[in-house]
Amino acid sequence: MSFFRILVLADIHGNIRALNKLISILSKEETKIDLIIIAGDLPITTPIRLMSRFILTHASLSKRRYTEWVYKGLGRSKFVKKQLKSVNIILKSFKSLKAPIVYIPGNVDSFEAQELLKNWTDSEIYFLDSSEIILGQLRIKGIGGALHSFERSDTPLCDMEFEPHVFSNRITPIMESHVENTSLLDILVTHEPPSFIYHNSNMEIKGGSTSISNLISHIKPNLVIFGHYHEYPLVKQKRESTSYLCPGPLACYYYSLVEIHKSEIEISLKRMNAFIFDSINIIYSNRIHKNNVEKFFKFV
Ligand SMILES: [Mn+2]
Known part of the structure; x- marks a missing residue:
């Protein structure tokens, strides 16, 4: 493998417009993609009609109560249907890039959406969760799901949110089965970040998983x-x-390209202009910190 280009994505949250824009940019630039890696949260989580229905019947816009309603309550069957539909549309869109996909599930992936991804036969998808795959020179290990956030609720709400000890148990098989092999390039894909601290003048946020950090120090990907x-x-x-x-x-229209030349890795972060009336982008974009994240972000 002399030159290899990976399209790296995460947190699609059903945004088909962002995906189609990305595909048209890549094809205009004639950027050939050899592999697609997606770090979870592909299905839609905020279908507008379902959210409106929730607001009408509950007279509230609480994120916790909405999440509980769609995963554990009466909203589930409609929500799962929307997730399956979005997975179908998105996977069909990806086909035009003619590259295999490595997917690991995020916390919002319902069990049903994961089954659809696992059993997909229309194009080449490798579903990794506490497992690994070797593709040419690359050895990719994947761990799906995320830590349950105690600030939001007492018990996990989404299908793939775990208490810290359960999450750590999901990592053990990868830790124990690891065998060093210097002729392979090791890539670890997780949805949850390794343990970090984000610190700037206005705030200090701690997050991520110490189990993932321990895994990284063990396997040194x-x-x-x-x-x-x-x-x-x-x-x-x-x-x-x-x-x-x-x-x-x-x-929110972010993506990344990873280019591998011999064993050198070159990473670039990219952002497209969003459509003005894209409700999915609007819902999520207020969370993004735009100034010099690298400077304030440390792995601990
Ligand atoms: Mn997530």
Whole structure:
């Protein structure tokens, strides 16, 4: 493999307009993609009609109560239908890039949406969750799901949110089965980030998983890819040790390209202009920090 280009995405959240725009940009530029890696949260989570229905019947716009209603309550069957429909449309759109997809599930992926992704036969998809795959020179390990946020609720609400000890158990098989092989480029893909602290003049946020950080110190991958925290699209590129990439949410028109030349990795973060009336972008974009994230973001 002399030159290899990977399109890296995360947190699509059903934004088909952003995906179609990306596909048309790549084809206009004649940017050939050899592999697509998606770090979770592909299905839609905020279908406008379902959200309106929730607001009408509950007279509230509480994120916690909406999440509970669609995963554990009466909204579930309609929500799952919307998720399946969005997965179908998105996977069909990806086909025009003619590249295999490596997918790991995010916290919002319902069990049903994951089954659809796992059993998809119309194009080449490798579904990784506490498992690995070797594709040419690349060895990719994937861990799906995310840590449950105690600030939001007492118990996990989404299908793929886990208490810390459960999440850590999901990582153990990857930790124990790892065998060093210097002829392969190791990529670790997770939805949850490794343990971090984000600190600027206005705030200090701690997040991520110490179990993922421990895994990274054990396997020393060449590249770690994660998503979930839409706030911090970032690249920390290192020549001799592990590089980190959070491509940012495609829901908000972020994506990333990773180019591998021999064993050199070159990462670039990209952002497209969003459509003005894109409700999915509007819902998520207020969370994004735009100024110099790398400077304030540290892995701990
Ligand atoms: Mn997520």
